[in-house]
Amino acid sequence: MGRQETVALLADLRAESDELDTLVAELDAEGWATRTPAPGWTVAHQIAHLAWTDDWTLQSARDPEGFHPAANELLVGAAEFDEIVDGAAAAGAALPHGELLARWRAGRAAVLEALDAVPEGARLPWFGPPMKAASMATARIMETWAHGEDVADALGVKREPTARxxxxxxxxxxxxxxxxxxxxxxxxxxxxxxxxxxxxxxxxxxxxxxxxxxxxxxxxxxxxxxxxxxxxxxxxxxxxxxxxxxxxxxxxxxxxxxxxxxxxxxxx
CATH class of the missing domain: 3.30.1050 (Nonspecific Lipid-transfer Protein; Chain A)
Structure with a gap:
């Protein structure tokens, strides 16, 4: 996959994120506390998870050599990876919703910039197999869409499917x-x-x-x-x-x- 395809993927990642942003931007505290189909997760948990994953994407893109040491430190003392994911989502969801929204917006903008700067052919470390920037962008589109589906379900919104x-x-x-x-x-x-x-x-x-x-x-x-x-x-x-x-x-x-x-x- 060449440079042009990567640029197109990043544009689609931006569009997918912006679509989800429109669902949550005007929510009040009650809206952010709405339960989603994921057990124990509110709308705030969903956005907090995306923000947390963006943080790790930035770690991977900006400091690939430091990714696995940081990830290993994260895993110390955790019985299951899901325990870490749930804990990070809960911590983010506890923030004032305006602060959480600002954090997510800043993080996803930084991810677009960081992935755009990854040298062609370089592989980025992850919790699963390493990925090129294009594959990382694809994974971010997938996760943003999936958690956006949970948010839409919680809010009773029917989203129109797109070519993404x-x-x-x-x-x-x-x-x-x-x-x-x-x-x-x-x-x-x-x-x-x-x-x-x-x-x-x-x-x-x-x-x-x-x-x-x-x-x-x-x-x-x-x-x-x-x-x-x-x-x-x-x-x-x-x-x-x-x-x-x-x-x-x-x-x-x-x-x-x-x-x-x-x-x-x-x-x-």
């Missing part, structure tokens, strides 16, 4: 092997064809055309699946073949241990 979903879908496909490994399963060698319908009716596809295993359906639904924002039973995705069928319930586009996902509609 292609980045998230691409990441969902690229993490095929990781999803199986994260669950302690052997990574299948059989290819899977993924055919998704984009927001404008266009076809997005990955994998060999003649693959026996296939996943088809709306791109939005695949993104909701890969970010574990909806249960597979609530999505209009079709899996054909044993590998695709096994992948559907464990897909995850994010690094780290498997999440619990969401229960089907109508269930607690």
């Amino acid at each position: 979903l292609r980045h998230i879908a691409h990441l969902g496909v690229r993490t095929f092997g990781f999803a199986f490994s994260a669950h302690g399963l052997a990574v299948p060698t059989e290819p899977v064809r993924v055919e998704l319908t984009g927001p404008g009716g266009e076809l997005w596809s990955w994998g060999p055309e003649d693959a026996a295993d296939r996943i088809t359906g709306p791109a939005l639904d695949f993104c909701l699946l890969a970010t574990q924002r909806r249960h597979p039973a609530d999505l209009s995705l079709t899996a054909t073949g044993p590998v695709a069928t096994a992948w559907l319930p464990i897909a995850q586009a994010f690094a780290g241990p498997p999440g619990e996902g969401r229960a089907p509609s109508g269930r607690e």
Whole structure:
């Protein structure tokens, strides 16, 4: 991926962040305290998590050699990584909402600048595998969109899907092997064809055309699946073949241990 593609990704990251900003900018204290579908997390927790992750993205981009020592220090004494994530979100959510919003805005602006300055081809350390700047930007788009979905759900807002979903879908496909490994399963060698319908009716596809295993359906639904924002039973995705069928319930586009996902509609 060249310089032009990276610039385009950073523009999409800015747009995705700005869209979420419009949902929270005018909220009062009660709005920031609204519970989201993530257990124990309010709107403030969601934004605090994004701000915290931006801090680590900056650490990775600006001081890659210092990333792992800092990360190891973070992990000392923690039983689970989720414990650290929840603690950081809670700490950020405890800030006055104006201060939290300003912190998130400043952090995400700094991330755009830092990723833009990463030398082409350089790999940035992370809690999962290292990534190039373009992949890091893609991951930030995915996470911003996913947590934005939680915020939108909490506020009763229906967001219109955009072409930026292609980045998230691409990441969902690229993490095929990781999803199986994260669950302690052997990574299948059989290819899977993924055919998704984009927001404008266009076809997005990955994998060999003649693959026996296939996943088809709306791109939005695949993104909701890969970010574990909806249960597979609530999505209009079709899996054909044993590998695709096994992948559907464990897909995850994010690094780290498997999440619990969401229960089907109508269930607690």
